[in-house]
Amino acid sequence: MAEPEDSVSEIEPTAEIVDYIDELTGLPEPKGALTFSSSHSVLLMPNPKIHSLGQAIAVFLLFTCLLGFLNGVDYASPDSGLVRPDEFVYRLSQTAPDETATFRGVVFDDDNQPIENATVRVSWDDGNLWNMTVTETGKDGAFSFEKLDPGLARVDILVERGEHIDVFSNRVLFSPPALIEPIGFTTIDFTLPPAEEFAAQPCTNGDDECEVRQIDMTSQQMEHPLMDSGASSIYITIGFGFMGLALIATGFTLWAMNSGSIGILRTAAAISFFGMGHYYAACCFGIVAFLLTFAVPKRYIPVEQKTLPSGLL
Template identity: 35%
Template sequence: MEGDEEPVELEDQSAQETSEPILTGLPEVEDSVFSSSGARIMLPSDRRQHPMVFWLCALLLVTAMLGFINGLDYIDGDSGLINHRRFINMDTRGAAPGSAILLGTVVYEDGSAAPNHIVQVTVKRDDGTIIEKGNTTDENGNYRIEGLDPGVQVLMIANASRGTAQLVQHLVLLNPPPKMTFEPIGFTTIRLTFPSDATFEQESEDGSFINYVPYEAANEKELYDSSAAGLYVMIGVGFSGIALIGIVATVLGYRDGGRGMLRMAAVFVFLSQGPYGSACCLGALAFGLTFALPKVHHD
């Protein structure tokens, strides 16, 4: 019949379908699209340093430590090479006579106020003139003496209220007028301690007089106003800070192998000075050696 269609052979078609391979995963690529060229990025930390760089950095670190110690010496001012009293005394040269004022309080060893004590300063001028000026402490132990000469003078504290007179002598360093201001007077504020009876018995031959002048003169331990050394403390902080910057610059220069960084480190350690100017000499040497550093070759 014309309308009849030929039957489809389902069995043959299914057989053909089963004979085709089924995709179960991505095909393997035989040749890689990308391949390594063997090149690598050279980081500064991977570079080989010349032995001279190591020894130069060691020199810079040692020099920076000298500068740091120099700064601490300025900050301390009582021990080491730097003495605040010496610097203050040098500033008194050329100061006008009578331009110093001494003020403060007198206390006992237990910290209580020492009223009715005589505080006297003896000034000996270059022409041989001797001037003595004093003041008696009030009920709070306060005293004030004007018209003194800046520099190292002899100070005496006397107490006549204990039956027999008891005297103590010190050297005192009086501040000159500040050079950076228009103030015509130099003020020195000192808290004085009057010894107890037990101290008089131990440190004096007759129990009534203690003389600290020879010891203070031999060891540069005069009584002084520590606030007058504020400028030198700031200088010490500056030296220590510059030395620390030099240490950081040295570490960075060694890590990166940069001669420019090492030169900058040499400049910083040079500015830190060091005891007897040692950092200046070694810093200048290190700066010159940076120009002799060979160029680093890479593999």
């Protein structure tokens, strides 16, 4: 009886055996000898030291920061300096819309007691027209005006004292609206001089006695009129803001000089722009310094070759 043939036949491989690593990488194993050669290329890295042009710009920025700081000191000193709070508020009032000022206050006598039924008259020059509005104080001596034009105005306070009418005149600056408010508020309290001072004033018609006695302070307030104390506080706060920006820009400038970063130096120039300076000097110099930072060339130095320890070779 014949033996059955084996059901499993041996299959001879027809393809070359591919290395497992070659299948993963897709790269055949090199069969020839490897040869290494040097291209004499030098690895470069950015120079951590700032360029000489960058150093010159940094010194220029320090001077610009000084201008911004001095401008802040000027703003923070309302009683001295090139720019006063009243001048600052007056400039803003020139571009403010009409009828956007509110004027409030209290009238006191020389004993610091509120005066009732005192007449408060506000008048201001509106181009070719002289406007005037009048109100009276209440029991608490308070008065209020609305829809006035921001800017300079004359305020006359009339008080009846026996057979005389005493008039106390002042020059007042109405605050314009702030950037976030539609109305500007001005609050000023007035204290009338005693009756003796009014009696000592000469009469306008040359008589020894007159019914209307007046103390006019407007001639003494031509350069610095009365204004809201809150406006002065905002002015001083702006001054401290300028000083803070100048100090921040100075810090960024010194940081750039130590790190050699042109980006930090450019940031310092941008911050110094907002310091303004007198006559916008810091703004102009800040723009010049910002543009000059783009002219600073990039410098590179070769990477230092360090010898590895013999145990790692």
